Amino acid sequence: MKLENEDKQSIFEIVAARYFTTQNWKWVNLRKDLNKIIKSYEELNEQYASYSYVSRDWYVENMGSRNIHMCNTWNELKALVTFLNTNGQTFNFLVNTGNRKSFCIVSDSRDLNEAQAYAIKEVQKLGYNTFVFLATVPDEIEFQLLQVRGIN
Numbered sequence: 177m178k179l180e181n182e183d184k185q186s187i188f189e190i191v192a193a194r195y196f197t198t199q200n201w202k203w204v205n206l207r208k209d210l211n212k213i214i215k216s217y218e219e220l221n222e223q224y225a226s227y228s229y230v231s232r233d234w235y236v237e238n239m240g241s242r243n244i245h246m247c248n249t250w251n252e253l254k255a256l257v258t259f260l261n262t263n264g265q266t267f268n269f270l271v272n273t274g275n276r277k278s279f280c281i282v283s284d285s286r287d288l289n290e291a292q293a294y295a296i297k298e299v300q301k302l303g304y305n306t307f308v309f310l311a312t313v314p315d316e317i318e319f320q321l322l323q324v325r326g327i328n
């Protein structure tokens with residue numbers, strides 16, 4: 177059976193996620209959780225509008241969504257969301273290695289397209305590291321379908 181590109185992309189993401197987990201890195205799959213980051217930003221704004229005597233940095237540090245966006249300050253979260261709104265679909269993961277936060281693209285090619293190269297330059301201006309997680313998946317996968325008969 178021939179694997180479609182989206183099948184391969186899913187496999188790449190599974191392999192990358194497993195690698196991040198074995199390294200004890202915190203990570204967020206941007207293909208699945210991008211909207212959660214944006215929503216947490218909006219919720220923080222709503223909280224601040226209701227209780228403006230508490231600093232926005234305090235909300236960023238203490239909201240339950242911190243494990244999703246991994247930001248420490250309001251300015252960092254605001255810059256992240258601004259970036260994600262324009263370039264978020266370019267990356268597969270946001271990863272915290274413990275030393276630094278990074279954006280990751282998973283691919284089977286070292287060659288970056290123009291949008292990826294642009295997004296990498298932009299996110300590096302924000303102080304994030306970037307990397308490409310390369311993986312190889314065959315174009316076709318073999319399988320068998322076995323019928324198991326019950327005993328009468």
